[in-house]
Amino acid sequence: MIVDTHLHVIDQAALTYPWLSGVPALNRTFSYEEYARDARRVGIEAALHMEVDVAEAQMETETAYVAGLAGRRNSLIVGAIAACRPEGEGFAAYLERQRDNPLVKGFRRVLHVMPDELSEGQRFRANIKRLAGTRFTFDLCVLPHQLPKAMALADLAPDVQFILDHCGVPDIKGEVFEPWRSHMAEIARRPNVAAKISGVVAYADPESWTLESLRPWVEHTVECFGWDRVVWGSDWPVCTLGGGLSTWVAATRALFGSCSEAERAKLFSGNARKMWALG
Template sequence: MIIDTHLHLIDRSALRYPWLAGVPPLNRDFSYEEYAAEAQRVGVERVLHMEVDVDPADIEAETARVDGLSRQAGSMLVGAIASCRPEDTNFPAYLERQRANPFVKGFRRVLHVVPDDLSEGAVFRENVKRLGGTGLTFDLVVLPHQIPKAIALADLAPDVQFVLDHCGVPDIKGGAEHPWRAHMSEIARRPNVMAKISGVVAYADPGNWTVGSLRPYVEHTIAAFGWDRVVWGSDWPVCTLGGGLSTWVAATHALLSGCSIAERDRLLSGNARKLWRLE
């Protein structure tokens, strides 16, 4: 069984996505039905929705919309990683509203498209600390040079469980491993950080990547974090920039060909089930 921990759904008729205008291939609707038709063919059985950086005014509407989809017969959706703005003083009230909804499993604030110092603000850091003891996770999406910022957050909030998205967003197309490699080894030393094996096909050369070009980045991530601290995500529809869901699933199985069944199962489903308490 595969648990996909990173599905994006886009519905431009219901929500606003300011960033989509700058990414023409993704500037259309991507529905749950379109995703599910392919996902069920490749072995995905449960799914967490990942926030899509909607307009701040639409954040709670996005979560409510996905929650509604999860209630449809046969839905694979079992939870959501909701958007948030820890830099805002109204975050505590927002957090309390989301804690009342068991569908919300964690939060993410996109950091790789904002100033580097956003996560260093006192309000941001105090609000992230509020997640300690709630059981709610915080996804980190940062560029390689920003990983030290993520390390600082993990050190400041040791009681919060962080998830580093997309293997730390390495520049696979450019073949760059430094400072990414050293930074990944360093952040992996924090026991409150897990890594998500996701997104890498979008950072490779779209028409030229192979399993071999992905392997150094995926294998270093797994080696640094260990099999008990990695989860898998499709990053659909962003993965369509690098071949699509079926291609990424096939590449994942090829990358895992030398591991044990137990190791593969922990990455593809077991760790996610335990982390987010999925039935």
């Protein structure tokens, strides 16, 4: 069975997503019901909702919305990675409010579409350090050339658990291995960074990717981080750009088919349950 650490629900009747206007293929509602139907069919037994970069004023509204989904009978959602703005003056108060919400397991500030210097700001870095000693993780979504910025954050806050999204967002379609390959080996030297096997079908050629075109990127990620520091994510509905949920689950099972049962169990569920204390 699988714990999906990267589910996005998009509900355009409830929330505003400014970035969707630039991605026509995703610019519609992708409901929890649509996800849950397919997720149960492929063996997903639990999911963490990942923030969807809603309008800043709606960050806490999104968390409340996800809480409503999680509260449904037999819901797959067992936690939320909430949006945040570490560069903002209100982060400390925001963090305190989330401490009392058991649904919130961690935070993410999307960085791969932001200026490189955002994460280098004094306030941003001071606020990331505030996560030390809490239960909260921090997801890093950065481009390959930004991986040194992610390393700097990990070094700055060694007691914070970071998760590198989407195998470091490599350019699979363009087959650009450097500096991604070298940077992945370097960031993996930080024991407080784990990697998420997710998103890769969206970065490959949507019409022609195969298992063999995904394999070098996925295998290098696992080789760098090891089986105790990798988790799996669907990145639904972004994965629909490269074939959809069932296709990505099937591809993952095939990519790791020759691995031991214990290794697959860590990737698919064990590490996630331990990292976010999911039971």
